[in-house]
Amino acid sequence: MKKIAIVNNKGGVGKTTTVFNLAHYFAKQGLKTLAIDTDPQLNLTTNFGVNPGEIKVSLGDYLLERVPEFVPEIVEENLHLISAGEAAEQDMAALQAEGPYYYQTLNDFLDYIKNQYDIVVIDTAPAFNAYTTSAIYASSVYPVLIPGINELNGLNATIDFTKELGKKISGIILIKKEKTALSDQVEEQLQQEFEGILLNKIIRKNVALAESIIMHQSIFEYASSSNGAKDYSKVAKEIMKKEGI
Numbered sequence: 001m002k003k004i005a006i007v008n009n010k011g012g013v014g015k016t017t018t019v020f021n022l023a024h025y026f027a028k029q030g031l032k033t034l035a036i037d038t039d040p041q042l043n044l045t046t047n048f049g050v051n052p053g054e055i056k057v058s059l060g061d062y063l064l065e066r067v068p069e070f071v072p073e074i075v076e077e078n079l080h081l082i083s084a085g086e087a088a089e090q091d092m093a094a095l096q097a098e099g100p101y102y103y104q105t106l107n108d109f110l111d112y113i114k115n116q117y118d119i120v121v122i123d124t125a126p127a128f129n130a131y132t133t134s135a136i137y138a139s140s141v142y143p144v145l146i147p148g149i150n151e152l153n154g155l156n157a158t159i160d161f162t163k164e165l166g167k168k169i170s171g172i173i174l175i176k177k178e179k180t181a182l183s184d185q186v187e188e189q190l191q192q193e194f195e196g197i198l199l200n201k202i203i204r205k206n207v208a209l210a211e212s213i214i215m216h217q218s219i220f221e222y223a224s225s226s227n228g229a230k231d232y233s234k235v236a237k238e239i240m241k242k243e244g245i
């Protein structure tokens with residue numbers, strides 16, 4: 001079972017959009033896919049059309065061992081969801097109170113269900129909180145990045161935090177790229193600085209991506225010939241290759 005976490009401590013950069021569409025793509029390829037929403041905002045959960053008030057078992061219930069069995073939300077065939085649920089903040093505090101190695105619990109839990117899935121895709125909050133720390137520790141780390149100078153500084157914060165956990169970055173996904181000189185310049189700088197880590201394929205700015213989320217549809221369902229669909233297919237394929245799937 002492969003595990004990937006989509007991270008960036010900046011808000012609104014496209015993490016949830018990326019997890020949502022990658023998870024749909026992997027499931028469409030026949031991979032048994034588990035999406036995990038670790039963000040207390042629960043955007044991924046609602047994007048999948050799951051009402052947070054109706055979540056039976058939350059991520060915290062598993063990590064804090066409040067339930068004996070594994071019962072994920074079924075989004076569709078091959079695509080399951082675990083949500084942080086409405087008590088995410090309290091659950092993170094309780095998890096952290098368990099001791100200095102609290103962040104290894106998610107990895108242990110994923111080990112326990114490893115025969116049930118081919119790939120796990122984890123959405124994270126725009127913060128280095130207890131669940132983001134756990135996700136980074138457990139997974140291959142893929143920051144998403146909007147081309148911009150402040151964003152580049154933010155990327156370094158993510159890289160440093162990942163290093164502190166003894167992990168390295170698996171791949172940087174350039175997202176919401178526009179046809180501007182600045183965008184091109186940042187891409188070039190990234191290619192030099194992160195050779196082999198920056199994915200070759202990028203996600204262009206595409207309004208259909210924003211629209212599809214409102215319709216609770218993946219970009220492949222909403223607008224299969226859009227740039228968004230083309231770009232996410234290519235990025236998903238590149239990630240599968242990197243992960244050895």
Ligand SMILES: Nc1ncnc2c1ncn2[C@@H]1O[C@H](COP(=O)(O)OP(=O)(O)OP(=O)(O)O)[C@@H](O)[C@H]1O
Binds near residue numbers: 018126
């Ligand atoms: N490639 C894209 N082109 C155009 N709009 C996009 C693209 N990717 C994401 N968006 C839009 O940008 C907004 C923020 O995206 P998203 O919610 O995925 O970011 P996020 O990083 O998960 O935010 P948060 O940090 O709050 O969780 C949304 O309205 C989304 O529809």
Ligand SMILES: [Mg+2]
Binds near residue numbers: 015017123
């Ligand atoms: Mg999000």
